[in-house]
Amino acid sequence: AQSVTQLDSHVSVSEGTPVLLRCNYSSSYSPSLFWYVQHPNKGLQLLLKYTSAATLVKGINGFEAEFKKSETSFHLTKPSAHMSDAAEYFCVVIPYSSASKIIFGSGTRLSIRP
């Protein structure tokens, strides 16, 4: 069965320090993997996606993620956090076998300390 696990429900970092949001997936075949951000009272916005091309994926707002098949991970990183990064982040897996079985992680709330 396919699944996605976000290892931290809440991450707090100081402004200007690195961000790491962890995501592990389980999928029988090479999946498509995404990260979305949801600001309070706003819709979900696509940050970046992995679809079996380069394993290091660059997204918007300075975020990037690395697909590591051996670790079944797709962690989201950013070198320097900004106050505007405070939001909820969702890791998403779409299994190769079915476009409809889109699975969201439970989310990680990112807080930024001044």
Place this chain on the structure above:
Amino acid sequence: GAGVSQTPSNKVTEKGKYVELRCDPISGHTALYWYRQSLGQGPEFLIYFQGTGAADDSGLPNDRFFAVRPEGSVSTLKIQRTERGDSAMYLCASREEQYFGPGTRLTVT
């Protein structure tokens, strides 16, 4: 239009009533998805349309929920005999890359 739109943005209804939620996907996108997001949780898949037909409705929680997309563009999610547990944000997305609409917040009192 430029993006996915959903109407209404907010809907308050009484327990037992019928509601319809509308989604206008990005023009030309044949794939359309409905999700439900409860407070503090990630979105849960409800139903997926490819064109006019529901390719996968396995996420619909029970037979009170139904969705249509008669012309392959606009979709309507219909909920009969609403219950307080149906209160949530209902999200629509088009295409596999998931361009999301702003959602409809449904509150059942």
